[in-house]
Amino acid sequence: MAAPDAAAARTRRVQAVGVGRRRSATVLWNLVGLGFALVMVFPVYWMLSTAFKPANEVQTFTPHLVPQHPTLDNFRSALHAPNFVTDLKNSLIITLFSVLAGLVVGFLGALAIARFRFYGRKAMIAVILVVQMVPFTALLIPLYKTLNGVHWTNSLVGVTVTYLILVLPYTVWMLRGFIVNIPKELDEAALVDGCNRAQTFYRIILPLTGPGLVAAAVYGFIQTWNEFIIINTLNDPAHWNLMAFLASNQTLRGTTWGPLMAGATITSLPVVVFFLIIQRNIATGLTAGAVKG
């Protein structure tokens, strides 16, 4: 009598977590999930919506969810703002060179850490992990004073070099992860076949690290593209990047939100696109290995 009851109860409980979850509960959770997704994405949507609104629609007592008369005026005025094009060019130059330098230096460093045992290796790893956490605004005072001393402020060279500290640690860390996963037997096979060490790196490890290089480059791009406080402090407006330009276009009262949101959209676009391409790697780079089920 009791046994079938217990068995039925057991089945019911298993179903509660398993495949046959109760329908009404799922519907409820779905509603909560959709509500969450909408609330989360609303500010992003509002940025886009404002960017396409004419000025009289931005400043209205009853905000419209969708632009009634969509226009590109805000984008035009953002593009024609003084220094926008210069700062866009600066952004591209600084990003390109700091990411390239970071990749070259970082690949060599990652090779050392992933493929060799040497004195000070663990300390090096600890430094690379910790340096990603150092609030760089704290380092800005000595950096400014040093760069100012050698006349590297108000120049693109100074920031490009400085940005290496944003790019390099993560690049080393990510490439190390890729190189560690290349079987050592491949290196050994190449050595047996008569390659020397340099050829092994060049012919075996470099091609296999390809995806890692792409991911590290994109991550470095996002880091340097998003930075504004260092460049704002070191340089004048003609040597700013787009983010610093954007920051300077905001005032405490009376900001022209339409053009600002258009500028924000243009500035965010490359970052969002690149981010979506490599998001897997970013998430795992910071926490990798923490889940070994």
Added chain:
Amino acid sequence: MHAVRTPPRVADGLSAAPARRRRREPTPYLLILPTLLVLAGLLAFPLAYMTELSFKRLTLRDLFTGGAGSWVGVANYSKILHDPFFWTVVVRTIAVAAICVVVSVLSGLLVALLMQRVSGWVRVCMIVSMMLVWALPQLVATQVFTWLVDTDWGVLNWLIDKVVPGVDFTNHSWFIDLWQGWSVIIALVVWGAVPFLAISLYAGLTQVPRELQEAAVVDGAGPWAVFRSVTWPILRPLVVIVTTLSVIWDMGLFTQPYIARASKPELDYYSLAIYAYQEAFAKSNYNTGSAIAVLTVLLMIGVMALYARQMFKIGDAD
């Protein structure tokens, strides 16, 4: 003859020699050298220079002539440590960071659990919306939030006016009252942090074997008991790491209050990082600014060590 006398030694020598040679090889040092130089130039040297500045005093004359200033011992530190405003900022920074960390990690965990319970297409919607938020540059996110709570035309004032009966939020300024202002900033930080936390924790949850959960249910465990005894032990290391990261990020809070106040933050909106920055670059007090920065780094160094230790412990940093 030779061979007969020495075979064991030769074999030993062959296996031992390459290993010893590898250990003395200069290659790894050459490879790591550029990285080392960058870290020395952009990390070690600035840290040392900053510490030096914090024990010195530059006069106005030094600032213009590039003079080195004079040693003043711990004068900068004692000045700061005796300033009640410094302690206000310290307490505020820690309190804000604590709220941000607790709220964002808890929300992240709840969202991750929610993601397990919804249908596949809803999960995709959630992930896409969170990815867009995650990808948005911090500066842009702050500007968008400032626009949402704008005094004159902000959509939040309009919404509160409409939804909550009996209040007048027309032209309500959110940053006059520092509690309201910081609430907006905390909401912004949490909104920006939840995607990383929820998606990482959801990835962790998928590692929890379904059979274990089912076995626990069969044994009579309720949902809370299943979470505590099955899910949590597997998720714990990941939660520790994301929490540590959140503590480090939120203690270094700079962009959100600084940009929300249009790069001219009032004293009420200072965090430690902003305090050090303003001291140095708005008031040209490089020495007090350096001392504050040194104290900030010291305050955070324990958490950073914890993060590095955790990464070594799980064997990922090996």
